[in-house]
Amino acid sequence: MRGARSAKWVAGAIVVALAATACGGDSDGEGNSKGSGPAGYVSIDVGEPQKPLIPADTNESNGSYVIQSLFTQLLDFDSKGEIVYTNAESVTTDDSKTWTVKLKKGWKFHNGEEVTSKSYIDAWNWYANIKNNQQNSFWFQDIKGYDDVHPEKGDPKAETMSGLKAVDDHTFTIELKNTMPYFNYKLGYTTWAPLPKVFYDDPKAFGQKPVGNGPYKFEKWDHKKLIQVKAWDEYQGPNKAKNKGVQFKAYTTLEAAYKDVVSGNLDMIRQVGPTDLPKYKQDLGDGAIEQPYAAIQTLTPAFYSKTFKDIDPKVLQGLSMAIDRNTITKTVLNNTRTPAESFTPPGVKGNQNLDTDVFTYNPTKAKQLIEEGGGVPGNKFTVQYNTDGGHKEWVTAVCESIRKATGVDCVGDPKPDFATDLEARDNDQVKGMYRGGWVADYPVNANFMKELYHTTAEANNGRFSNKEIDKLMNEADKAKSLDESVKAFQEVEKKLVEHMPAIPLWYYRINGGHGKNVDNVNVDFHGDLEVWAVTTK
């Protein structure tokens, strides 16, 4: 009976294995309870941040949600894009080159340390230093002395930027390399947050367990499941938490998160997935959120490609007029976008009515313009997009619209994922156009032009280059005041219509929602839900 005995042994082993894994489960089973967490806490579908929670190392939305709850910068913006001072008393300048920052007194980090000029200066110097490999280090490049701490090659020549000087504990000055009238707007980006002294002891550990000066205090990070933060009683800013805390819960799909909002396991969802869009207003009632924010989608020609090299801008204007934005946003995109009428979205300073018909559907004129401009070489072009981002449907629709209106053949050039798509853009391998997208870093029109269409701009992947426009942009940066600069950039925008560095398609809208347990859910200018203002019922 050798066989039978072995069989018993095998069965025994399976039982043991089952028991072992079950026990392993019990030990970490607590805390991750059903429903929406501790009383008074609100929950939102913010997934696992890609990187450790260091302000200057994060620019994707999951991480920045958490960082915004833990850290507060000098200033912030209201929903109209106007400056609201948070940690700063004032940020002023006489010449747009040297800026004086006065901090509010009595502000503290969550560990009790006072927030002083040094907290900011040391942090910025650390962020900018090439040795620390911070993803957003280039945000500090306008400051004098940046090249010393962040040289193109080799080790840094200095530890500090010469442009940053502390006057006293609550005042410091920032000297820039060149004038920049809208520099104070940049300071609202999460990257400019201060750091407490404990950070420098062990940045790696800090990234897993940050100590900030923001409205919420870090509680725990259960990787890939949830991050929990607690409202901080001593917070003094205008965005003091109105709830007891927040749970950022990771979901694998938009659909799963949506189902949990409907069934009451989750309080807020940032974006409703395409399958649920047609019915989300019925499901959520008052909880449905539909609001535009400062982001734009474009078709960007690669000006080095065979098709679009030395193209007559008239052709691009024609192609733009061949796109039926109204119908596509309504049908294919389920009303999640608003047709674009300029190069800047509403909600940024300087957004204007361009008084042109280039963005209006007009097949006859489109055809005529393309003919006048000499046509598209080969009468055919491609639009590169990544298939993992839900772009296929609208790219097909745009191509169909162009083909119908003008007879120019347009086909999609799919890349399997975002990484591949980006690589082709970086290496100048885009064959025709690519789908471009831009979300406001700060709500000023310069952000949508200087960063995208200046010859030296890093995000100018279409390699658009025009001396006249470069010159106008440089001059706009030298303007004495913000208003003048905004006006100058408005002039640049008018010129852009003549040169068409890209074909604007539509502005983004947030289509999110919240359940019945919470109230006061608002959207800020870059499309994030304002978690601190949410109240529980």
Add this chain to the structure above:
Amino acid sequence: MGRYVARRLLQMIPVFIGSTLLIFCMMYALPGDPVRAMMGDQAYDPTVVASIKKDLGLDQPLIQQYVNYMTGLLQGDFGTQIASQRPIADVIADAFPVTIRLTIFAFTFVTVVGIGLGVVAGLRPDTLRDRGLLTLTLILVSMPSFVLGFLLQYLLAFKWQVTTPTVTDSTDFGQLALPATVLASLSLAYVARLTRTSIAENLRSDYIRTAVAKGLPRRRVVGVHLMRNSLIPVVTFLGIEIGSLMTGAIVTEGIFNVRGIGIEIYDALSRREGATVVGIASLMVLIYLAASLIVDLLYAVLDPRIRYA
């Protein structure tokens, strides 16, 4: 038998090295630079990208990277994730128990219910209940797991509200029941059909007739004589199925929001986290190898005539 096991274990080493090298090369051949992809489509600084790649050793040639990786692995170091900077061993340790739990759940379900159904149908071939089983399994086989997943989720969680739509706590066996059932459905159908055919076939064989003629009680005829022989193909199938269940969990984990290895490997793939993919895939390879070894050893339990040299 000891020598046989030893030889099989030794064979695993080249298979393991070969498969990891293969996966490593595939990840390397994929377009898209993981460090660059991390920066997104907003502005970034190429100097920082170059500097991070240098620190991670990603600027070295493929073979050097592989040697570094294997040296680390031998010392128990799975490497570090590029974006999160967490040790890959931690990431795996978080996700693996969840998937194993899900797989064991599904596997037990497949074995018990599948063989049970197969035996019930096989003992009375061509009756109503046999036809019923064949129809049911046909439906299960032809329905992709994501369709079944969404369907059951819709019916059970939204229509009748007997369960939560997604798994909020991957350690709760009750919540895992639904995803495990979905995961198991396809294999269940195969196992039931395989068992049914095998039983029906052996029922007509000579040795069963002899056993019945000897006057043995029916329990013994079916339980020992019939089952042992009939289970050999089923066990082979089940062994391979352990591995497939684990990889098949990718879809099911996505639908039900189970934070297991499937989601982890999918994320890692789309972010080009080579070391994570290789780490998880190597563990899968090991599980496949171990499962097939156990299957081969189980043959002897079922049929003592099989000997190992």
